[in-house]
Amino acid sequence: xxxxxxxxxxxxxxxxxxxxxxxxxxxxxxxxxxxxxxxxxxxxxxxxxxxxxxxxxxxxxxxxxxxxxxxxxxxxxxxxxxxxxxxxxxxxxxxxxxxxxxxxxxxxxxxxxxxxxxxxxxxxxxxxxxxxxxxxxxxxxxxxxxxxxxxxxxxxxxxxxxxxxxxxxxxxxxxxxxxxxxxxxxxxxxxxxxxxxxxxxxxxxxxxxxxxxxxxxxxxxxxxxxxxxxxxxxxxxxxxxxxxxxxxxxxxxxxxxxxxxxxxxxxxxxxxxx
Amino acid sequence: xxxxxxxxxxxxxxxxxxxxxxxxxxxxxxxxxxxxxxxxxxxxxxxxxxxxxxxxxxxxxxxxxxxxxxxxxxxxxxxxxxxxxxxxxxxxxxxxxxxxxxxxxxxxxxxxxxxxxxxxxxxxxxxxxxxxxxxxxxxxxxxxxxxxxxxxxxxxxxxxxxxxxxxxxxxxxxxxxxxxxxxxxxxxxxxxxxxxxxxxxxxxxxxxxxxxxxxxxxxxxxxxxxxxxxxxxxxxxxxxxxxxxxxxxxxxxxxxxxxxxxxxxxxxxxxxxxxxxxxxxxxxxxxxxxxxxxxxxxxxxxxxxxxxxxxxxxxxxxxxxxxxxxxxxxxxxxxxxxxxxxxxxxxxxxxxxxxxxxxxxxxxxxxxxxxxxxxxxxxxxxxxxxxxxxxxxxxxxxxxxxxxxxxxxxxxxxxxxxxxxxxxxxxxxxxxxxxxxxxxxxxxxx
Numbered sequence: 278x279x280x281x282x283x284x285x286x287x288x289x290x291x292x293x294x295x296x297x298x299x300x301x302x303x304x305x306x307x308x309x310x311x312x313x314x315x316x317x318x319x320x321x322x323x324x325x326x327x328x329x330x331x332x333x334x335x336x337x338x339x340x341x342x343x344x345x346x347x348x349x350x351x352x353x354x355x356x357x358x359x360x361x362x363x364x365x366x367x368x369x370x371x372x373x374x375x376x377x378x379x380x381x382x383x384x385x386x387x388x389x390x391x392x393x394x395x396x397x398x399x400x401x402x403x404x405x406x407x408x409x410x411x412x413x414x415x416x417x418x419x420x421x422x423x424x425x426x427x428x429x430x431x432x433x434x435x436x437x438x439x440x441x442x443x444x445x446x447x448x449x450x451x452x453x454x455x456x457x458x459x460x461x462x463x464x465x466x467x468x469x470x471x472x473x474x475x476x477x478x479x480x481x482x483x484x485x486x487x488x489x490x491x492x493x494x495x496x497x498x499x500x501x502x503x504x505x506x507x508x509x510x511x512x513x514x515x516x517x518x519x520x521x522x523x524x525x526x527x528x529x530x531x532x533x534x535x536x537x538x539x540x541x542x543x544x545x546x547x548x549x550x551x
Numbered sequence: 552x553x554x555x556x557x558x559x560x561x562x563x564x565x566x567x568x569x570x571x572x573x574x575x576x577x578x579x580x581x582x583x584x585x586x587x588x589x590x591x592x593x594x595x596x597x598x599x600x601x602x603x604x605x606x607x608x609x610x611x612x613x614x615x616x617x618x619x620x621x622x623x624x625x626x627x628x629x630x631x632x633x634x635x636x637x638x639x640x641x642x643x644x645x646x647x648x649x650x651x652x653x654x655x656x657x658x659x660x661x662x663x664x665x666x667x668x669x670x671x672x673x674x675x676x677x678x679x680x681x682x683x684x685x686x687x688x689x690x691x692x693x694x695x696x697x698x699x700x701x702x703x704x705x706x707x708x709x710x711x712x713x714x715x716x717x718x719x720x721x722x723x724x725x726x727x728x729x730x731x732x733x734x735x736x737x738x739x740x741x742x743x744x745x746x747x748x749x750x751x752x753x754x755x756x757x758x759x760x761x762x763x764x765x766x767x768x769x770x771x772x773x774x775x776x777x778x779x780x781x782x783x784x785x786x787x788x789x790x791x792x793x794x795x796x797x798x799x800x801x802x803x804x805x806x807x808x809x810x811x812x813x814x815x816x817x818x819x820x821x822x823x824x825x826x827x828x829x830x831x832x833x834x835x836x837x838x839x840x841x842x843x844x845x846x847x848x849x850x851x852x853x854x855x856x857x858x859x860x861x862x863x864x865x866x867x868x869x870x871x872x873x874x875x876x877x878x879x880x881x882x883x884x885x886x887x888x889x890x891x892x893x894x895x896x897x898x899x900x901x902x903x904x905x906x907x908x909x910x911x912x913x914x915x916x917x918x919x920x921x922x923x924x925x926x927x928x929x930x931x932x933x934x935x936x937x938x939x940x941x942x943x944x945x946x947x948x949x950x951x952x953x954x955x956x957x958x959x960x961x962x963x964x965x966x967x968x969x970x971x972x973x974x975x976x977x978x979x980x981x982x983x984x985x986x987x988x989x990x991x992x993x994x995x996x997x
Contacts, residue, residue: 345953346900359743367714368950370843370851370897372782372789429611444691449605520845521787 299525300328305339305352306432307456308475309514312379312545313352316533319541327525333456336432343517344368349526351517354381354432354475355439369519376516378533380548382498383436383510384484386464386472393417395495397488398509401441404471407448412469424451425460425472433457436512437473475547503548514547617654618713618996622958623647628985634722634942635962635988649673650992651712655680662686666700678763679732692747696755697736699762702728703753703776704795705857706839707891716895716948718960718990721909722940723859723889726871727797727835732762733774751778751793759799759833760874767876770830772799787845797835801864801873802828807881809867809931811914816921817930818883831882833872835861850897860888863913868976870913870936885937887913903948905960912939922980923973935976939967946990958992 303313310333317329334342339351344364357365357373365373385401387393393416396404403409404422413419426447427434434453438444454460457474464470465481472482486495489509502508522530532538539549578586624636629644636650652671657664668680682698701709707724708731719725737755742748754775758766778793806826809818837859844852864873865883873882891909898904912918914937922933946960964987969980 346950347953359741359748366789366843366851366853367711370853370895371787371845372784372843374845444688449608450601452601453604520850521847523847 298326298328300330301350301526301529302348303329303331303339303350303352303516304334304342304348305350306336306354306514307333307427307458308354308381308431308433309352309379310456312514312542312547315541315545316538319537320529320532324528327529329529335428335430336435337430340517343373343519346519349518350530353515353517354512355435356513356515357517365519371520374518374521376518376530376534377513377550378516379514379539379542380503380550381475381512381514382503382508382548383433383441383473383475383512384498385487385510386461386470386474386482387485388464388468388470389481389483390468391417391483393485395486395488397491397493397495398441399490401487402443402445405437405442405447405451406445407450418469420469423467423470424448425463425467425470426451426453427457427460427474428453428455433474437510440512441473441510500548513550612659614657614659615655616657616997617652618994619652620650620712620718620992620994621647622650622718622990622992624991625989626985627987631984631986631988633962633964633986633988634725635719635990650718653679653713662688662691666698679730690742692740692742694739694741695736696739699732699734700737701731702733702757702774702797703737703739703755704728704774704797704835705776705793705837705859706841706855707857713994713996716903716905716958717893717907717944717946718958718992721857721889721891721907721911722942723887723891723909723911724857726911726913727859727863729871730762733757733759734762734766735771735774737774749780751780752776753778757799759801759872764874767874768800768802768830770800770802772797772833774799787847789843790840791843792838792840795835795837795839795859797833797837797861799833800830801833801882802830803873803882804828804875804877805879805881809881809883811885811916812930813916815928815930816917816924817926817928817932819930820881826882827879831864831873831884832862833864835859835863846896850899852897853895854892855895856890856892858888858890860886860915862886865913865936867931867934868936883936885914886916887911888915901950903950905944905946905948907944908942909944910939910941913937914939918967920968920970922967923970923977925972935980938969938980941965954995954997956994956996958990958994960990960992962988962990964988 313331317331321327321329336353336355339348339353340357340361342348343351362372365371385396396415400415405424409415410422411419412422454463460472460474461482464472484498486497487509488495496502496508498508503511534551539551542549625645626639630639630641632638636648639646649672653668655668657666664684666680666682670677670679678699680700682696682700684694684696686694707720708728735755735757737753739753741751756771757774759772760766774797776793776795780791782789803826806822806824807820808826809820812819837857839857841853841855846852863870863885865871865885866873866880867883870885889911891907893907896904914933917933918937918939922937924932926932943963944960946958949957951957966980966984969977971981973981
C-alpha cells in the first residue's frame with residue numbers, strides 16, 4: 278500500500294514536472310492546410326504544452342471526422358450542409374460551433390502566357406460545363422481549353438460548383454486533382470489550362486480578373502476587392518468544433534481570431550476577418 | 552493514386568510539349584519519331600484515364616451503408632408481449648436476437664436518388680425502403696418521393712434506429728406506425744438558405760395499410776408535417792419541432808362496428824348491414840419538439856418530446872389499425888392519446904446517458920377497473936387492447952469507435968390494473984405484469 282502511494286505520488290510529481298501535453302487535431306480543407314499548419318507552428322512555438330496535428334483530405338472529410346469524433350476541429354472552405362448538421366445533432370446533440378477564421382478569394386488560374394485577362398462568371402460556367410471549349414471563344418488563341426478541377430470531397434469544388442456553376446455538373450473532361458497545389462502545378466505547365474483555387478496557392482500562374490456578368494467591371498482577387506465584396510468569387514474559411522470550445526481548444530481558437538492569428542492569415546495569402 | 556497518375560502524365564505531356572519545338576530543331580529523325588511515339592502513347596493514356604474517370608465518377612454515386620444490431624435481452628417474466636423488440640415465446644425470458652440487420656444502397660445523383668434498404672434478421676429478409684427521390688433543379692426547394700419510405704409524421708418515426716439512443720421507439724409510435732414506412736408519394740419543401748431555411752414541410756398520400764401490404768380500399772390517407780428549426784446560436788440552444796396530421800380511413804368488412812359509451816364504460820355495436828364497405832376515420836394529430844443544448848460542462852444535451860392523439864379504428868383485441876383483409880372482423884372505434892419524452896446527455900466524446908418516459912392510453916374515455924368488468928345492458932367489456940401502459944427507460948450508450956456502439960438499457964413497464972374479477976386474457980393484468988426488459992445491444996454501423 279505504501280509502495281503504491283509512493284508510486285502514485287511520484288507519477289503525480291513527474292506530471293507536474295513535465296507538464297501535460299494537450300493535443301488538438303485539425304482535419305479538413307486542403308485549401309486551408311497551409312494556413313492551419315502556420316497557425317499550428319506559431320501557436321506550438323508559443324505554447325509548448327500544446328501539440329497541434331494538421332491533416333487535409335477536403336472539407337467534407339474534415340466534417341465527417343468531426344461527426345465521427347476523430348478530429349477536434351474541422352477546417353472547411355464551405356459552410357456545413359444541413360444534413361451534416363443533422364448528423365452532428367444526432368450523434369452529439371449539438372449543432373457544432375462555426376468559427377469564421379479567414380476570408381478567401383477563389384481565384385481562376387490561367388497559364389502566364391495565356392492572353393485572356395478576364396472572364397465573366399457566365400463564361401467561366403460555360404467553360405466548366407463544356408459549352409465553351411476553345412480559348413478563341415473568350416478572346417484567346419485558337420486552342421482547346423484544358424480543364425483542371427478538384428475532387429468532389431473538396432470544399433473548393435463544392436463552393437465553385439454551387440456559386441460559379443450554379444449547381445450544374447462539371448463537364449466530364451475536367452480533370453480532378455487532389456489539391457489546389459496540384460491544380461496550380463498543372464496550369465503552370467499547361468499553356469491552355471484553366472484551374473481554380475485559393476489565392477494563396479497562386480505561384481507560377483496568373484489569376485485573372487472576374488466580372489459578375491458581361492456588363493459588369495472586372496475585379497482582381499486582391500484584398501481590397503475581396504473585402505469590399507466587389508470580387509464576385511469570395512468565401513469564408515471556417516473552423517468547426519462539435520461543442521463550445523473549452524480549455525486548450527478555446528485558447529487556440531481565441532488565438533486564431535486574435536491579431537496575431539489573423540496576421541498569419543494575411544501572411545499566408547488569405548484575408549483577415551477581423 | 553489515379554489522380555496522382557493523371558497529374559504525372561499531364562506534367563510529362565506538358566513538359567514534352569513545351570520543349571517539342573526546340574527538340575525538333577536539334578534532334579535527329581529517329582529521336583523525333585520516338586518522341587512523337589511517346590507523346591502518342593501518353594495521349595492514349597490520357598484518353599483511357601478520361602474513360603476511367605467517367606466510370607469511377609459513376610461508381611462514386613453509389614453509396615452503401617448499413618448496420619447490425621445484435622442483442623441479448625433478459626425479461627422479468629416469460630412469454631411477454633413486449634415493445635422492446637418483439638414478443639417472447641412460452642418458457643423464454645432471455646434471448647439473443649439480431650434486432651436489425653440493415654443494408655442500404657443508394658445511387659445519389661445530387662438532384663435525384665434511388666434508395667433500396669433491406670432488413671435481414673433471424674426472421675428472414677424484409678424490405679424497409681424502396682423509393683426514388685427527386686428535387687426540382689430550378690429553386691432546389693421542392694422534392695418528390697415515391698415508393699416505400701418513412702411516413703412524414705412527428706419526429707421518432709423518421710429518426711433512424713441506427714442513430715436512436717433508445718433501443719426502440721415509444722409504444723404509441725410502434726402502435727400507430729408499425730414498420731414506420733408506408734407505400735405512397737410525398738412532396739416536400741426545404742431550403743438551406745434564407746429565412747425559409749427555418750421551415751420545412753412534407754406531405755403525401757399513402758395506402759394506409761403499412762409498408763408491405765397491398766391496399767385494400769380506394770381511399771388514400773393523407774399524412775403531413777410542417778416543421779421548424781430555431782437556432783439560438785448565442786445561447787447554444789436549438790429548438791426544432793413540428794405539427795403533424797394523419798387523415799385517413801379504413802373500410803369495414805363487418806356489419807358490426809363498435810363505439811364506446813364512456814358513461815357505461817362499454818362498447819356498443821351498430822350492426823347495420825350498410826356498415827359493410829363503409830369507411831371509418833383514422834385521424835391523428837401530433838406535435839413534437841426537440842431541444843438541443845450545448846452544455847458547457849458535459850457536452851450536448853437533447854430533450855425530445857412528442858404528443859399524439861386521435862381516433863383509431865381497431866379490433867376487439869388489437870389497438871393497431873384495422874386491416875382485416877378479406878375476413879369479416881368487427882371494427883372497434885377508439886379515441887387514444889400518448890406521448891413520450893426522451894433525455895439524452897452526451898458525456899465527453901464516447902458516452903451518452905439516456906432516460907425516456909412514454910405513455911400510451913389506447914382508450915382515453917375509459918379504463919382502469921372498468922376493463923374486464925362484467926358487461927351489462929347488451930354492451931361489450933373493454934379488453935386488453937384498452938389497457939394503458941407507461942414505460943420508464945434508462946440506459947447508457949458507449950461509442951467504442953466510429954462504427955461500434957454498446958447500448959445497455961432497462962425498460963420498466965407499468966400497466967393499468969384491470970378489474971379484480973377479470974378473467975381470461977385479462978387475468979394477468981389485475982396486477983402489474985412481469986414485463987420489464989434489460990437489453991444489451993452491440994451495434995456495428997458503417
